[in-house]
Amino acid sequence: MGQDGVLAGYDPGALFCEMLRPGQPPDAALTLLHQRLGDLPIDSLRRRSADAERDLLERGITFTVYSDATAIDRILPFDLIPRVITAEEWHTLESGVTQRVRALNLFLHDIYHDGKILKDGVVPRELVLGNAAYCQAMVDFTPPQKTYVHVCGIDIIRDDSGRYLVLEDNARTPSGVAYVVENRHMTLRVLSDLMAKLRVRSVDEYGLRLHQAMAEIAPGGISDPQVVLLSPGIFNSAYFEHVFLAREMGVPLVEGQDLIVEGGAVWMRTTAGLAPVHTIYRRLNDDFLDPDAFRPDSQLGVRGLIDAWRRGAVSIANAVGTGVADDKAVYAYMPRIIRYYLGEDAILQNVDTRSCAEPEGLAYTLAHLHELVVKPVAESGGYGLLIGPHASHAELDEFREKLKANPANYISQPMIKLSVSPTLCDDGVKPRHIDLRPFAITGRDTWVLPGGLTRVALRAGSLVVNSSQGGGSKDTWVLE
């Protein structure tokens, strides 16, 4: 058994498999990859997988899981079998993501200025102006390049017919990009023979591109702007990524206590005294950024920062108040938002979504609860969602009550049979569901990192890929 190739006995059934791609035209690179996987003994894959896991732990490439009162450092499990995207597929994804980011930025500029889209009745006024993430401090303020969402992570899934669908826009402070690069490095360390002579797009440019965008949005007239990365600190669950990005950009990794607003400008405390700061790539939520503007009890932020920003003394990425654009309820309007601003059809479709705030949506959701996925609009990380087809009667009944108590808090979607990828499991290589989060950087223009973060639900049949819910990740290969 142990000498069997990795794909021996692997059967994705009727699900769309990103590796085998039944019914798609043959591709030379994919054929070669299949052959190599076929020749790779599963024992060898297991050994390398153990090496990779030890390596991740030793490198401290970890995230922190919070449940009740405990915090545990865990590695994000890494599955060595790559997820593959062809050049043609990538073209669709890249242009679809770019289109979406353009629309998100135009939408944000509009709702914080004239609100034309609201006046024209394309998006309900209440949904935007009454949204908890709508930020008064942004009204009538125009950030440099009119860019609000400098870093965007768009969650994309693929259904059983192979169609790409957008599941969620992450326009606040999306995380995960460090894993994209680290996963590639890991592949090159432990499984480089699989990639030899295949032309796979590089992911090493991210830090350079990010720094370039941060320089582009710096306040005008500064030739060599000082960029910093603002982190909540070493106990934040994404701290590893903050370190990674600061290193890749070659800029200081600061906390709120290292910055000060004085004389209308923003400064960092250095060994030589105060030094000017021009662009802040912040990985701190809106609420914590500035105790003067938002939560007065925040110890993590910088007093007076928002005021300095509005006066143009410093630039902040992402802008505050972008959460209104990635809200799960606003999401349902994205195809219309794209059409409104760009006069184009959405290249990437939405999952058919019903808002339970609307009576028809609620009635439909209650009637079809057992076949739907229901999500709270304000939660992320896969918390508090119901997967109808996998729920027991008791769970359905319980959820029905929660839904009725606060319908506006929920949206519902049909259950999509996510595409799968061969994944190393305890009982061999099995099909496991995956998604994709490409990362788009926008300064003057938008650039999309080839590939993105592929997350994989490691439990059999599970559709939840979130790292906090037992998900892992894979290296994502975009073929040239």
Next chain:
Amino acid sequence: MSETDFVSKHLIARHAGSALWLARYMERIENLARLLDVSKTFARDDESHRNWLSLLRINGDADAFFASNAIADATNVARFYLLDGDNPTSVQSAIRYARESARTLRALISTEMWLQINVFHGRIRALTEADISPEGVSGVCAMLKEGVQSHTGITEGTFYRDQCWHFYMMGRHIERADQITRLIDTKFNALMPKAADAAIDAGEWNELLRAAAGYHAYRREYPHGYRPPEVAGFLLLNTAFPRSAGLSLAQLDWHLTTLRSRYHLRGCTPALARLDELQSMLAAQTVEEILRRGLSQFLDWMQRELGALHNDIMTRLCGAPVAAEQEQAQS
């Protein structure tokens, strides 16, 4: 290209402090391992526990130790310093603080440095009661010394030598200077009264020098035997000996001067003034004079001044609030 082309980058004050602390905690682990090892050897035939008591006293830990231990024997002291995570002076605490500092600095230190600290942390955290049996302690001490030495070597070979490195190196030299005075203090008073009879005490001199990794070099310098002034002079003043106070102070001087001249850090001035005083006090007296005036008092004064020097650097260059830093330095 002149060398000033490379010095434009700013260093966050807090990061400078973390670099200094990282080096101090790592050095502290190596020195604690040396002290434990040498005390254990001295204590072999000693039922009075005098050596363990003196180790606790030198580290200022007697009160904390006796709050939870009845007697200062080999096992209790080893447990206190090797396993007890609640004891802020244990290797468990030191590696925890070191790793935390390294985590703060992770964007500035090399990947190899971080990896080694992380693995070393895991190894120390995994120590159990079974590892610190009387037969096992030497092995643990060897592991600790080797771990820090790996760290030191990796740092030497991979740490980019900008401002951050200078702060790191200052931490190392402050800690070494401080620790050598403690090592001398631990053993010197015990040795002094009997020092006239060199033959009897050869073994103990031997161990003291070995603990400081200076035995063979000392033999080469002084092949005739052991004289207290020569041993003290070797450990304190000999700038060819890597762990001597004199060399550490000279290195500190170079780092501070470089930070002031090359990086224009005006905050170096108070530390430089204090260092100047420390160096003059060492240079202006012969060892015989120091011994005559009281070695222990002199070592105490040095330790206090080194603590104050650390505070000068932390408060004037690393952004630490004056009161908080003093408190931390005393713990």
